Amino acid sequence: MKIGIPLERKLLEGRIALTPTAVASLVQQGHQLLVEVNAGLKSGYNNQQYINAGAQIVADLTTVYSADLIIKVKEPIAEEIQLLRQHQLLFCYLHLAAYPEVLAGLLTQKTTALAFETLTVDGRLPLLAPMSAIAGRLAMQLAIYYLQQNNNGKGILLGGVMNTPKGVIVVLGAGVAGSHAAALALAFGAEVYVFDRSEQALAALTEQYPQAHAEIFSEARLAELLPQTDIVIGAILIKGANALKVLTQALQQLLNKGSIIIDIAIDQGGCVEGIRATDWQQPIYWQAGIGYIAVTNMPGAVPRTSTQALSAAILPYVQKIAAGALAIDSELQSAIAVKDGKVIHSALLI
Ligand SMILES: NC(=O)c1ccc[n+]([C@@H]2O[C@H](COP(=O)([O-])OP(=O)(O)OC[C@H]3O[C@@H](n4cnc5c(N)ncnc54)[C@H](O)[C@@H]3O)[C@@H](O)[C@H]2O)c1
Structure with missing residues (x-):
């Protein structure tokens, strides 16, 4: 199969979908790989490494999309989107519930898109x-930085030192992103509260991080x-659908000036009421003394790590798609968002 890997065009996005090693394994399986020129540079992979892996470096997007x-x-x-067509397969992060214009474009082009x-x-x-683990x-890294007084924050060192209180973190969602945020906050010595609607997710979190306070989501408790909270991290997910706005405006007003809210779930529309998406050029904005961060491609800022992690995760599925297994593989089918101009994923039909 002819497989194209374009340069990512989102602002300050540094990832590429596959490393040269992953590309080499696909070439060995008989596939033809087209990699757009310089697509790997920000992840630390140059064109020559892709050529050595057996790929062809192409200079224009149209050729990649052939x-x-x-x-x-x-x-x-x-x-x-304009270059996509029917009977072509697209495999990437899509977050279509949050991007109706991308969904409309894919339906018009009749592409089969897997998320x-x-x-x-x-x-x-x-x-x-x-990517949730990285995000x-x-x-937490970002929130710690923006808590500094010179960055408009409260002037708090997260873990405190002797004779000072610890910083307080509230994490909404005890899944992958939430538990990794909690892990780093605990490592810094903060007091960490994690809320989820799932008992099972909270039990898994406390088993791994017994120092965290794990509680069933409750507005009254929040x-x-x-x-007393310094940082709120939003990390809830309803698979494929837009996130619920669980941190309402009324709850946000209870935070003191200089507090930071980071909505990791912004790629699924966000779980913080009224928050606007930001980007790596200007990750934060301040409103009524509260710092809001909602970068939709957080892992793009650490592309070396992110590309290696992503490439390793997707390679087995790329190999299956390239081998023609889409029609018979239920795991691959669970990723189909749209096909031949029709919405397939149930969360997008709501
Ligand atoms: N901004 C970025 O760059 C970036 C990168 C990676 C992931 N993400 C996003 O981070 C979010 C979390 O992803 P994840 O992999 O950790 O998901 P996950 O499925 O591992 O965890 C989500 C948790 O949210 C909980 N939840 C769902 N609805 C809830 C509600 N109403 N109240 C309380 N808890 C609720 C679920 O029970 C689950 O435990 C997703 O939106 C994902 O797309 C963003």
Whole structure:
């Protein structure tokens, strides 16, 4: 199969979908790989490494999109959507519930598009998990930085030192992103509260991190905690659908000035009422003294790590698609969002 890998075009996105090693394994299986020039540079992979792996470096997007299967990281932009066509396969993060214009474009082009983030194996989302882990950890790194007074924050050192109180973190969602954010906050010595609607998710979290306070989501309990909270991390997910706005405007008003809210779930529309998406050029905006961060491609800022993690996760599925297994493989089918101009994933039909 002819497989195309374009350069990512989202602002300050540094990832590429597959490393040269992953490309080499596909070439060995008899596939033809087209990689757009310089697509791997920000992840530390140059054109020569892709040539050595057996790929052809191509200079223009149109040639990349002549492939039968397009593998990329983030949802396609308008310029890319126009190049898609029927009977072509697209495999990447799509988050279509949050991007109706991308959904409309894919339906018009009649492409078959498979979303990394909904591919399900035994109830898990193995192609979302590595990026959620990275986003959870990065969220804490960012929040710690913006808590500094010179960055408009409260002037708090998260873990405190002798004779000072610890910083307080509230994490909404005890899944992959939430538990990784909690892990880093605990490592910094903070007091960490994690809320989820699932008992099972909370039990799994406390088993791994017994120092975290794990509680069933409750607005009343949040209202009690938020006046003492320094950082809120939003990390809830309803697979394939838009997230619920669980951190309402009324709850946000209970935070003191200089507090930071990071909505990791912004790629699924966000779980913080009224929040606007931001980007890596300007990750934060301040409103009524609260810092809001909602970067839709968080792992794009650490592309070396993210590309290696993503490439390892997706390669087995790319191999199966390229071998023609889509029609018979239920795991691959769980990722199909749209096909031949029709919506397939149930969360998008709501
Ligand atoms: N911004 C980025 O760059 C970026 C990167 C990776 C992941 N994400 C996003 O992070 C979010 C979390 O992903 P994940 O992999 O950790 O998901 P996950 O499925 O592992 O965890 C989500 C948790 O949210 C809980 N939840 C759902 N609805 C809830 C509600 N109403 N109240 C309380 N808890 C609720 C679920 O029970 C689950 O435990 C997703 O939206 C994902 O797309 C964003």
